[in-house]
Amino acid sequence: MRCCFRFLWFAFFTSSILCLTRATAQPSVASDPxxxxxxxxxxxxxxxxxxxxxxxxxxxxxxxxxxxxxxxxxxxxxxxxxxxxxxxxxxxxxxxxxxxxxxxxxxxxxxxxxxxxxxxxxxxxxxxxxxxxxxxxxxxxxxxxxxxxxxxxxxxxxxxxxxxxxxxxxxxxxxxxxxxxxxxxxxxxxxxxxxxxxxxxxxxxxxxxxxxxxxxxxxxxxxxxxxxxxxxxxxxxxxxxxxxxxxxxxxxxxxxxxxxxxxxxxxxxxxxxxxxxxxxxxxxxxxxxxxxxxxxxxxxxxxxxxxxxxxxxxxxxxxxxxxxxxxxxxxxxxxxxxxxxxxxxxxxxxxxxxxxxxxxxxxxxxxxxxxxxxxxxxxxxxxxxxxxTDFIFGGNEATGIRSGKWKLQLPKQPSWMLPKLESDQPLLFDLNVDIGESNNIAEQHPEIVKQLLRKMQTYEAETETR
CATH class of the missing domain: 3.40.720.10 (Alkaline Phosphatase, subunit A)
Incomplete structure (x- = not known):
């Protein structure tokens, strides 16, 4: 395949030279950027x-x-x-x-x-x-x-x-x-x-x-x-x-x-x-x-x-x-x-x-x-x-959302191959200090959880006909 590319590059540079030759043969005119x-x-x-x-x-x-x-x-x-x-x-x-x-x-x-x-x-x-x-x-x-x-x-x-x-x-x-x-x-x-x-x-x-x-x-x-x-x-x-x-x-x-x-x-x-x-x-x-x-x-x-x-x-x-x-x-x-x-x-x-x-x-x-x-x-x-704006993640259903520093993950595994989660309730993470999503702080911030859940539910309601 490398020999194929050597041929391609010969053709490309030949084409470039021809283009430059044509360009220099034409009088210069003003053009848009x-x-x-x-x-x-x-x-x-x-x-x-x-x-x-x-x-x-x-x-x-x-x-x-x-x-x-x-x-x-x-x-x-x-x-x-x-x-x-x-x-x-x-x-x-x-x-x-x-x-x-x-x-x-x-x-x-x-x-x-x-x-x-x-x-x-x-x-x-x-x-x-x-x-x-x-x-x-x-x-x-x-x-x-x-x-x-x-x-x-x-x-x-x-x-x-x-x-x-x-x-x-x-x-x-x-x-x-x-x-x-x-x-x-x-x-x-x-x-x-x-x-x-x-x-x-x-x-x-x-x-x-x-x-x-x-x-x-x-x-x-x-x-x-x-x-x-x-x-x-x-x-x-x-x-x-x-x-x-x-x-x-x-x-x-x-x-x-x-x-x-x-x-x-x-x-x-x-x-x-x-x-x-x-x-x-x-x-x-x-x-x-x-x-x-x-x-x-x-x-x-x-x-x-x-x-x-x-x-x-x-x-x-x-x-x-x-x-x-x-x-x-x-x-x-x-x-x-x-x-x-x-x-x-x-x-x-x-x-x-x-x-x-x-x-x-x-x-x-x-x-x-x-x-x-x-x-x-x-x-x-x-x-x-x-x-x-908020980033909503998922396909057939919304399963995650990022809003500022907050990341909410629903306890839904979309594939039979994935490992079991640590909780059957929504998981909340502060990405500013926990990029690895290892510390679930949902219990400490119930209002944030409710707010993000509402946003996901609104998105699903808006798109349910599609």
């Missing part, structure tokens, strides 16, 4: 503590760490849910999962379920503004009908998988759910181009597709969503990365994602657009820990490396809305706008991306629609703070 591009790199099931810039000592992530050095690293960046589908829907719509009609995980047999077409996505809004829009990687917002696919939600083109790489024929979950799944397909604009996939090559394939998109669209504004498959099970890495990390196949897959980030950034710089591209690196939820709590016969159903991720110093992980499930890496880079090396402690959430991008483009939010996200442009530019 270039519009902002948007690149969102989303890992799948990457833990809060899995990157060097977030404290990892077992994963080498120099390219992602460089993004943090050149931009802003949030310590309190959140997603709306601790599983795939609801977070991705919330990112693209700026709305919480129940509000946008995508509260639960979609399975291969979920052929009638999808992100509702009445929802207006960030891709659609940018497409209408003249942007080239592209998805490289995992979709997971509907696959049963053409109107469920990315092109029906604002993406010009899509290369990737319709759902996670473990939802494939022969996986133990297929047997447990008593369903019949097809081999995992790779799709190009809705057509199957490979089946089954090779999980070891996914990061290479998505990277090549993303870089190819940049090479073709560097001369116009674009939105590129690079949605990696890794380190979600079934974990894989290409031969150049296998057995190279200090943390098994899980670490190998993360170090390959870091390499991928470097390649995409190199493409932006090669075409002179890295300073006009807002880059976000994040994850759709925290790392998986729940399998470790189960008997050996259950663990054998899953890839052993699934438990190698780190959400340190947070509690919990994927499937639950403790901090380890919903607080994720959040790194923003935009030279000349975002000061380099800034560590930001104010909270932000994935639903903020849509209103933030529209703020930069001076595009108003669509009317007659409730948006849960808020622009964080003042935060990114160190000019002010985000409008203070």
């Amino acid at each position: 270039p519009r902002l591009n948007l690149l969102v790199i989303m890992a799948d099931d990457l833990g809060y503590g899995d990157l060097g810039c977030y404290g990892s000592s077992v994963h080498r992530t120099p390219h992602i760490d460089r993004l943090a050095d050149e931009g802003m690293r949030f310590t309190d960046f959140y997603v709306t849910s601790s599983v795939c589908t609801p977070t991705r829907a919330a990112f693209l719509t700026g709305r919480l999962p129940r509000r946008c009609g995508s509260p639960g995980v979609l399975w291969p047999t979920s052929t009638e379920d999808a992100l509702p077409n009445v929802e207006v996505t960030l891709a659609e809004l940018l497409q209408d503004a003249g942007y080239a829009t592209h998805l490289s990687g995992k979709w997971h917002l509907g696959h049963g009908k053409p109107e469920h696919l990315p092109q029906a939600h604002g993406f010009d083109h899509w290369y990737g998988m319709p759902y996670p790489n473990d939802m494939t024929a022969g996986h133990p979950q297929e047997t447990r759910r008593r369903e019949a799944w097809p081999p995992m397909p790779m799709m190009l604009d809705g057509e199957i181009v490979e089946q089954p996939i090779n999980v070891n090559l996914l990061t290479q394939q998505y990277t090549a597709d993303a870089v190819n998109f940049i090479s073709k669209h560097h001369d116009r504004p674009f939105f590129l969503f690079l949605a990696h498959a890794m380190p979600h099970a079934i974990i894989g890495a290409s031969p150049d990365f296998v057995s190279k990390s200090q943390n098994g196949l899980y670490g190998d897959s993360i170090e390959e994602i870091d390499w991928s980030t470097g390649e995409v950034m190199r493409a932006l710089k090669a075409f002179g657009i890295d300073d006009t591209t807002l880059v976000l690196f994040t994850s759709d939820n925290g790392a998986t820990h729940h399998v470790a709590h189960q008997p050996d016969e259950v663990q054998r159903w899953f890839c052993a490396d699934m438990t190698s991720g780190s959400n340190a110093p947070l509690r919990g992980g994927k499937q639950a809305t403790f901090e380890g499930g919903v607080r994720v890496p959040g790194i923003f880079r935009l030279p000349g706008v975002i000061a380099p090396g800034k560590v930001e402690s104010s909270p932000a959430i994935i639903t903020d991306i849509l209103p933030t991008m529209l703020d930069y483009l001076k595009i108003p939010l669509p009317a007659e629609r409730v948006y849960d996200g808020r622009t964080i442009r003042p935060v990114l530019e160190s000019l002010g703070s985000r409008d203070e």
Whole structure:
């Protein structure tokens, strides 16, 4: 695969030279400043503590760490849910999962379920503004009908998988759910181009597709969503990365994602657009820990490396809305706008991306629609703070809420694989002094508990028809 990239880079630099030659042959004319591009790199099931810039000592992530050095690293960046589908829907719509009609995980047999077409996505809004829009990687917002696919939600083109790489024929979950799944397909604009996939090559394939998109669209504004498959099970890495990390196949897959980030950034710089591209690196939820709590016969159903991720110093992980499930890496880079090396402690959430991008483009939010996200442009530019709102976590039902320093967690475990909680009553934590959610202080603050419960109940009442 590396030889493939050497060829690609020869083609890209040749294209750059031709573009520069054409530019110098034309008389100079006044032009408007270039519009902002948007690149969102989303890992799948990457833990809060899995990157060097977030404290990892077992994963080498120099390219992602460089993004943090050149931009802003949030310590309190959140997603709306601790599983795939609801977070991705919330990112693209700026709305919480129940509000946008995508509260639960979609399975291969979920052929009638999808992100509702009445929802207006960030891709659609940018497409209408003249942007080239592209998805490289995992979709997971509907696959049963053409109107469920990315092109029906604002993406010009899509290369990737319709759902996670473990939802494939022969996986133990297929047997447990008593369903019949097809081999995992790779799709190009809705057509199957490979089946089954090779999980070891996914990061290479998505990277090549993303870089190819940049090479073709560097001369116009674009939105590129690079949605990696890794380190979600079934974990894989290409031969150049296998057995190279200090943390098994899980670490190998993360170090390959870091390499991928470097390649995409190199493409932006090669075409002179890295300073006009807002880059976000994040994850759709925290790392998986729940399998470790189960008997050996259950663990054998899953890839052993699934438990190698780190959400340190947070509690919990994927499937639950403790901090380890919903607080994720959040790194923003935009030279000349975002000061380099800034560590930001104010909270932000994935639903903020849509209103933030529209703020930069001076595009108003669509009317007659409730948006849960808020622009964080003042935060990114160190000019002010985000409008203070509560963060509600969960999918089909709200199971957690952060309000200022307070975090309320309901005693509900959304997966049969998770460990038993210490209480059957709501748990309350002060995140200012207890980031690990180890000291339940609900009994000391009953009024805070009641207040936060009311907010969660109000949200569920508002969204019960969806």
